[in-house]
Amino acid sequence: MEQTLGQFMQQQAPKLWQQTLTHTGLTCMSLLLSVLVALPLGIFIARKPKAAGVVLGIAGILQTIPSIALLGFLIPLLGIGAIPAITALFLYALLPVIRNTFTGITGVDPAITESAWGLGMNSWQVLTQVEIPLALPVILAGIRTAAVINVGVAMRRYIAAGGLGEFIFGGISLNNTHMILAGAIPAALLALAFDVVLSFVQKLSSHRLRKAAWIIPAILLLSSSAYVIPSSQQKMLAGFTPEFMGREDGYLGLTSVYKLDIPTVVISDAVMYKAAFEQKIDVISGYSTDGRLKAYDLVTLTDDKGIFPPYYAAPVVRVEVLKTYPEVEPTLNLLAGKINDSVMTELNYRVDYRKQLPEQVAREFLQSQGLLKNQETSREGKIRLGSKIFGEQYILVHMYKLLLEGYTPLSVELKTGLGGTKICFDALTHGEIDLYPEYTGTGLLTILKASTAQQKQLGPNRDRVYAFVQKEFQKKYQLQWLSPIGFNNAYALMMRRSQAQAFGIHTISDLSTYVSNHHLQP
Amino acid sequence: MIVAERLTKAFDGLKAVDNVSFEVKEGQTMILLGTSGCGKTTTLKMLNRLIESDSGRVWIQGKDIFSTKPEELRRNMGYVSQNNGLFPHLTVAENIAVVPGLLKWEKSKTRQRTESLLDQLNLPYRSYAHKYPDELSGGQKQRVALARALVSDPPLLLMDEPFGALDPLTRSAIHQEFRELPELQRKTVVMVTHDMAEAFELGDQIALMHQGTIRQLGTPEELMFRPASNFVKDFFQHQRYQLELKALKLKEIWPFLSDSQELITPTLQSEQSLWEAMEWLAEKKPAVVKNELTNSLKTLSLPILQTAYQQYKDQF
Numbered sequence: 024m025e026q027t028l029g030q031f032m033q034q035q036a037p038k039l040w041q042q043t044l045t046h047t048g049l050t051c052m053s054l055l056l057s058v059l060v061a062l063p064l065g066i067f068i069a070r071k072p073k074a075a076g077v078v079l080g081i082a083g084i085l086q087t088i089p090s091i092a093l094l095g096f097l098i099p100l101l102g103i104g105a106i107p108a109i110t111a112l113f114l115y116a117l118l119p120v121i122r123n124t125f126t127g128i129t130g131v132d133p134a135i136t137e138s139a140w141g142l143g144m145n146s147w148q149v150l151t152q153v154e155i156p157l158a159l160p161v162i163l164a165g166i167r168t169a170a171v172i173n174v175g176v177a178m179r180r181y182i183a184a185g186g187l188g189e190f191i192f193g194g195i196s197l198n199n200t201h202m203i204l205a206g207a208i209p210a211a212l213l214a215l216a217f218d219v220v221l222s223f224v225q226k227l228s229s230h231r232l233r234k235a236a237w238i239i240p241a242i243l244l245l246s247s248s249a250y251v252i253p254s255s256q257q258k259m260l261a262g263f264t265p266e267f268m269g270r271e272d273g274y275l276g277l278t279s280v281y282k283l284d285i286p287t288v289v290i291s292d293a294v295m296y297k298a299a300f301e302q303k304i305d306v307i308s309g310y311s312t313d314g315r316l317k318a319y320d321l322v323t324l325t326d327d328k329g330i331f332p333p334y335y336a337a338p339v340v341r342v343e344v345l346k347t348y349p350e351v352e353p354t355l356n357l358l359a360g361k362i363n364d365s366v367m368t369e370l371n372y373r374v375d376y377r378k379q380l381p382e383q384v385a386r387e388f389l390q391s392q393g394l395l396k397n398q399e400t401s402r403e404g405k406i407r408l409g410s411k412i413f414g415e416q417y418i419l420v421h422m423y424k425l426l427l428e429g430y431t432p433l434s435v436e437l438k439t440g441l442g443g444t445k446i447c448f449d450a451l452t453h454g455e456i457d458l459y460p461e462y463t464g465t466g467l468l469t470i471l472k473a474s475t476a477q478q479k480q481l482g483p484n485r486d487r488v489y490a491f492v493q494k495e496f497q498k499k500y501q502l503q504w505l506s507p508i509g510f511n512n513a514y515a516l517m518m519r520r521s522q523a524q525a526f527g528i529h530t531i532s533d534l535s536t537y538v539s540n541h542h543l544q545p
Numbered sequence: 546m547i548v549a550e551r552l553t554k555a556f557d558g559l560k561a562v563d564n565v566s567f568e569v570k571e572g573q574t575m576i577l578l579g580t581s582g583c584g585k586t587t588t589l590k591m592l593n594r595l596i597e598s599d600s601g602r603v604w605i606q607g608k609d610i611f612s613t614k615p616e617e618l619r620r621n622m623g624y625v626s627q628n629n630g631l632f633p634h635l636t637v638a639e640n641i642a643v644v645p646g647l648l649k650w651e652k653s654k655t656r657q658r659t660e661s662l663l664d665q666l667n668l669p670y671r672s673y674a675h676k677y678p679d680e681l682s683g684g685q686k687q688r689v690a691l692a693r694a695l696v697s698d699p700p701l702l703l704m705d706e707p708f709g710a711l712d713p714l715t716r717s718a719i720h721q722e723f724r725e726l727p728e729l730q731r732k733t734v735v736m737v738t739h740d741m742a743e744a745f746e747l748g749d750q751i752a753l754m755h756q757g758t759i760r761q762l763g764t765p766e767e768l769m770f771r772p773a774s775n776f777v778k779d780f781f782q783h784q785r786y787q788l789e790l791k792a793l794k795l796k797e798i799w800p801f802l803s804d805s806q807e808l809i810t811p812t813l814q815s816e817q818s819l820w821e822a823m824e825w826l827a828e829k830k831p832a833v834v835k836n837e838l839t840n841s842l843k844t845l846s847l848p849i850l851q852t853a854y855q856q857y858k859d860q861f
Contacts, residue, residue, distance in 0.1 A: 138630025140595055141703075142644050142693070143620030152643075156634045
C-alpha cells in the first residue's frame with residue numbers, strides 16, 4: 024500500500040518536529056556565536072584597516088574549505104555531535120558578518136562621524152551612537168546571508184548533531200521520496216522564515232531598527248535553547264548512517280531482534296569510520312568489505328541472529344548473451360568462490376585507501392590465483408561490461424575483462440561508473456550493457472522489492488536468497504545470476520579491534536549483552 | 546577669548562598650516578577666508594583638536610586646550626561641521642539632544658532648551674522636533690545644526706563652511722537670521738568660508754589665508770581699503786564693488802551725508818552697511834538714518850549714497 028507524503032509526515036510528526044527544532048537551534052546557536060565574534064572583529068578591522076586584509080582573507084579561506092574536509096579537521100579535536108557541527112557552522116557564518124560589519128562601518132559618511140567627534144563624543148560613543156546604528160542595515164544583511172547559509176549547511180553536515188539532514192540523507196539513501204520531502208520542505212520553510220524575518224527587520228526604517236535591534240540577539244538566544252546538546256558521556260556510543268537508521272534490516276532490526284539498547288547518533292558515511300578510529304564513537308554500521316575497515320583496524324561483529332540479508336556478489340548477465348556466446352558463463356565462473364570477505368576488504372583497501380588502480384589490483388590478484396592468461400589474438404564478437412560507481416565494482420569488472428580477454432576471443436568494452444543500482448540495472452535490461460556485478464541483497468530488496476513476509480521466509484540464508492533472486496530475475500527480466508564470487512558485502516556492525524578484544528565482543532549478541540550489563544542511567 | 550600662537554601642521558611633509566597666530570575677542574566673529582587648500586579648515590580643526598597640531602599653542606578663555614581631554618574640550622564649544630553633519634538616524638530633537646546627553650542633562654531641561662532654540666530659529670517644536678533630517682530643506686537642516694551646536698550655550702562656536710551647501714537665496718536669508726539671532730550676539734565665533742560676500746557680511750574680523758599662512762587679519766573695511774599687499778588687493782578684485790558696499794557702514798560715510806530736516810521716524814541705523822541701505826532704498830525712498838551715538842539724523846537716497854561713497858573712496 025502506497026503511503027502519501029501527508030501520511031508519512033503525520034506519522035513522523037514528533038521526530039520531524041524534534042529535528043526542525045534541532046535544526047533551528049543549531050542554526051541559531053552557531054549564528055549567535057558568529058555574530059558575537061564577527062561583530063567585534065568587523066569593528067576592529069574597520070578601525071584598523073591594515074588588519075582588514077588579513078582577517079577577511081582568513082575568513083574567506085575558511086569559507087572555501089569543503090564541509091567534509093572541515094569536519095575531518097574538527098572531529099579529532101572536538102569529537103562528534105553538536106560541538107563540531109556548531110563550530111563548522113560558526114566558521115562558515117563568520118565571513119558574511121565580518122565583511123558586512125566592516126563595509127557598513129567604513130561606509131558611514133565621514134562628515135557624520137566627524138561631526139560626532141566634534142560634538143565631543145568619545146570613541147565608544149561614536150561607535151555605539153553613530154557608526155553601528157548607521158551601519159546596522161548592512162550588518163543585518165550580513166547576518167541574513169549567514170543565517171540562510173547556515174540553514175543550508177546545517178542540512179549537509181550531519182555528524183551526529185541531528186537536524187533535518189537526517190531525513191533528507193536517509194531518504195536519498197533509501198530512495199524514499201516522502202522521507203526526502205519530509206526533511207526538505209521544513210528546511211526550505213525554515214530558510215525562508217529566517218530570510219523573511221531578517222529582511223523585515225532590515226527594512227524597518229533606521230530609527231525603528233535601533234529599537235528593534237536588541238530583539239535579534241534575544242531571539243537567537245531563545246531559539247538556541249531549542250537545541251539541547253545530546254549527551255555523549257556514555258560508556259559506549261553508536262554512530263549509524265541515516266539510511267541504516269530507517270531500515271528493518273538495520274537499526275530497527277537491531278532493537279527488535281537483538282534488543283540492542285545503545286546510545287546512538289546519526290552520522291555521515293564519509294566521516295563515520297574515521298570517527299570510530301578516533302574513539303569518538305564505538306560501534307558503527309559499515310559494509311563488511313569496505314577498505315576502511317582495514318585502514319582503521321576495525322572488526323565486524325558476527326550477525327548471529329541473522330538480521331542482515333546476505334549481499335553476495337555475482338555477475339548478472341542477459342540470458343540472450345549467454346546463448347550467443349556460451350563460452351562466457353564458464354569464463355566468468357572462474358572467479359566463483361575465489362574471493363572471501365577479508366580478501367575483498369584487502370583489495371578495496373588497496374584501491375580506496377592506497378589509491379592503486381583497479382586494473383592493476385585486478386591483474387595482480389588474478390596472477391596470484393594463477394588465472395591470468397595472455398590475450399588471444401583474433402577478436403570476434405563484443406561484450407559490454409558495466410559497473411556501479413565505487414571501487415569494489417571497478418575491481419570486479421576489470422577482473423572479468425581480463426578473464427574474458429584471456430579465455431575467449433571476445434573483445435570487451437567497459438562502461439564503468441554507471442551511478443547506482445537503478446542506472447546499472449536499467450542499462451542491462453535495455454541491452455546497453457551485457458552484464459554487471461550485483462549483490463543478492465540488492466536484487467532482493469531494491470530491484471525485486473520483496474515483501475516483508477518474503478524476507479522473513481527467506482531469512483539470512485545465503486542459498487535460499489540466491490535461489491530466489493535467480494528464479495525471479497530469470498522469470499521477470501530474462502537475466503541470469505551466475506555463481507557467487509564468495510564474499511558478502513552486507514551491512515555489519517563494526518568496532519575497533521582493540522576495544523572488541525578487550526571487552527570480548529565477537530557477535531552482536533555479545534555487544535547487546537555487554538551494553539545492557541553496563542547500562543548507565545543518564 | 547581665544548588666542549592661537551604659531552600653529553603649524555604638516556601632512557606628509559607638506560605644510561598645510563604654517564606659523565598661524567591670531568586672537569579673537571569675546572563676542573566677535575572671526576572668519577577664516579581663502580580658496581580650497583589654503584589651510585583654513587585645518588586651522589579651525591586644530592582649535593577643537595579634531596586635528597592635532599604639530600606645534601603651536603592655543604588658549605581658550607585663558608586655558609591651554611592641551612590641558613583637557615579632547616572630548617571634554619569639544620563639549621564646551623559648539624561645532625557645526627561641513628554639510629551640517631546631522632545624524633540621519635536621529636530626529637531633530639534627538640540630534641539637538643546629543644550634547645546634553647553627553648553632559649548628562651535632565652530630560653526636562655534638554656526639552657525646554659530645545660524648544661526655545663527651535664522657536665528662535667523659526668522651526669516650531671511641535672511640527673519639527675520629530676522629523677528626520679531627510680524630511681527637512683537645506684536651510685532647515687542648517688538651522689538644526691546651529692541649534693545642536695548652541696544647545697549647551699557654549700561661549701565659543703566653531704563653524705566649518707556652515708552655509709556651503711545652500712543656494713544663494715537661502716544663504717542670504719540665513720545670514721540675516723544668523724546676524725540677528727539673540728543667542729549668537731554674545732558668542733565668540735570662528736567660521737571657515739570660501740565665500741567672500743559671506744565673510745564680509747558676517748565677520749568682525751577676517752583672516753585671509755593663502756598657502757598655509759594668514760596674509761592679512763583685519764576688519765572688512767581694513768581688508769578693502771588698507772590691503773596689506775597686492776595679493777590681498779587682487780584677491781578681492783573681481784567682487785570689489787559689492788564687497789566694499791558690504792564692508793562699509795553708514796557711519797563711515799557720515800561726514801559726507803547731509804543732515805535731515807524732516808521729523809520722520811528713522812528707517813536705517815548707522816551701524817548698517819551701505820549694501821543694506823541700497824537694498825532698502827531700491828524699494829522705498831527716501832530714507833532717514835539715525836546715528837545712535839551722536840543721536841543725529843541724515844537723509845539718504847540712492848544718488849546721495851553714491852556720491853558719499855565716492856567721496857569716502859577719494860580719501861585713499
